[in-house]
Amino acid sequence: MYRYLEHLLAQRVLECLERRHPGVTLPRIVIEQPPKVDLGDFAIPMFPFAKPLRSAPLKIAEAIQAEIGEMAGIAHMTVTPPGYLNVKVDRAWMAAALASDRKEPGETPAGKILVEHSSINPNKAAHIGHLRNAVLGDTFVRLLRYAGREVDVQNYIDNTGVQVADVVVGFTHIEKKSRAEIEALARQSRFDYYCWDLYARVSQWYEADPQNKQVRLQTLHAIEDVTSETAAVAEVISTAVLRRHLETMDRLDIEYDFLPRESEILHLHFWDAAFTKLKESGVLTFESQGKNKGCWVMRRAGTRTETKGADSEKELDDVLTDIGTQGLGLGASGISEEDQKVIVRSNGTVGYVGKDIAYHMWKFGLLGRDFGYRKFYRYPNQHDCWISTTDGKKDHPHFGDVAEIYNVIDARQSEAQNTVIEALRGLGHDEAAEHYTHFSYEMVALTPRCAAELGYALSEEDQIRSYIEVSGRKGFGVKADDLLDRLIASAKQEVDSRHPQLSEPERLGIATQISIGALRYFMLKYTKQSVIAFDFKDALSFEGETGPYAQYAVVRASSIFRRAGLDPDDFSLKLPQSELATAFSGQDGDEIWELWLASSKTSSVVEQCIATTEPAYLAKHVFQLAQLFNTFYHRHPILIEADEKRKQFLLATVAVVRRELIRALTIMGITVPPVM
């Protein structure tokens, strides 16, 4: 409801100003919340209008106040120095709307959205860095779906790269295992852990003798030939590890719809189709000199200081003729060597950025080719996850060909992402480029203390750092399943001591819900651009600003209703609006109103999260709501309340807060246990 009033207000203020000042271009109307409730529920700063309207902020506020007229849901407005128009909501109106969970008017944009996340190399166990990616991505998917959008979830699988090749080398050259032996191992429960260790050993093996790296190259090439034994082994390994990743993510209620694999991008010749178009459009140019001689190159994204029109280009041309291209280090492509990004190597093979361009053309339905599809994994809820194949089934859902895409990929890959966007633009697909969002986030690193705890010897240099980057190659990191296991063990201990009367499966179930709540909340409470310095102490905490804190608030709300013998989901407020108005104007009316107001904000927060690709706002909202509720809970004993009308009012407050908390937690992928 908050969102609805916010939009309504902005629109009415805009109309009002346009009527008074026709033809003037106005700045965007910003609506915020005043620092304290007694000032109002919305604040509209008037300062930005002072200059364009040639009038004092307070004068403008007064004019709007006088002319804007009545609005359902708005009680009144006050002009507040130094230049705000503060707006108070009609509390009874809002409360009635919230209590009946009235649907907010508003339309949702059409067009399918593709969110890609996780994309873990299928050669080792998933670690906490992958967890951040998956939780961010999955939560964003839930945000979009809550907002009414249609979303496909994809997880890109690089099953033909060096990382898989390295583990193949480990099995075949270090451990000298046969294909049958590897297949047997791959059926073991935590095969990904086995690969984790082996991958680290392979890295050491390469370092021990540079000759060994030759084996890596041979293996990499062998994998590309589908008929080879090596390719078969790679397939066994990557598929088994991929299955493990899906299982790990399923523990956190994270599911995918489609798994496009690099092997199909290769074998279905996606690149050939893209290459033709890239050459025709001039995005790619052939370099005939310098260190990239014989390669097809592209200008690295963000290297040109934007073309400033004909003049400067002409100047540039003059300069070029004067010095000669050699002097500037420009190749035949006209791009300086360090600004060149090699897309096709001199031996004719294509690099990963090239494949990525082709793949993204497919996403937008611009390639003219499609994957084959077959079912790969069925979730316990019967949802099917599909995977790419060369031929595949005829009957399959339609993937790709979407209106918007979001790629959840860490900040280190932003240059590559921008290069793909630039390629799309260069191909003339500006529309697609505009709807391509790199959902960028920072990595998860380990604190030196955490690293020491895990038994890694640190250099003196590393010991004084605030964090150290994880490395799959070195086997340095915290595995996702290990963290989850530790969380569950720790939560289980608490549940055991608090609820000894419950059965073992019940207690384990509760501990699992709490662990997922703690983990998902932990991954979401930091803003994207902040590096998470991981520490078990913080991650294993169930107190303060954590998932369990919010879950506990809901448990308390539910328990009030249970004790009262009422169903919170089916509780209807029987007070007329006049009674509600009285309740809110009482002694603690402001304090309780704050709780209702916060409850009304979910859809507004969801909108903000989507607009800024920042799910952390939702976590903040959940925490704020839970915190307000806990304070309220302490101050107002409800079941012993003698005044029946007052009791109804308090119960309605609890019901609404509970519903909104559950709603927001659900978007975060967090469920609430029956007791805690």
Add this chain to the structure above:
RNA sequence: GGGCGCGUAGCUCAAACGGAUAGAGCAUCGGAUUUCUAAUCCGAGGGUUGCAGGUUCGAUUCCUGCCGCGCCUACCA
């Protein structure tokens, strides 16, 4: 060297689009009528928002310069 990002309380982090007295959690210290169970609540201390300028009614937020830190910058994927 170039590109991107960061620097806020002892620690970990908030404050989207410039706004009203810069907020939380953890840690520390002191409390909560044995109550809808305390995984909770209340209180205290703790800040020149890295430094120096600039823009303006107003700057943690925008601009410039410096200092410090991280990531990216391969014919690897």
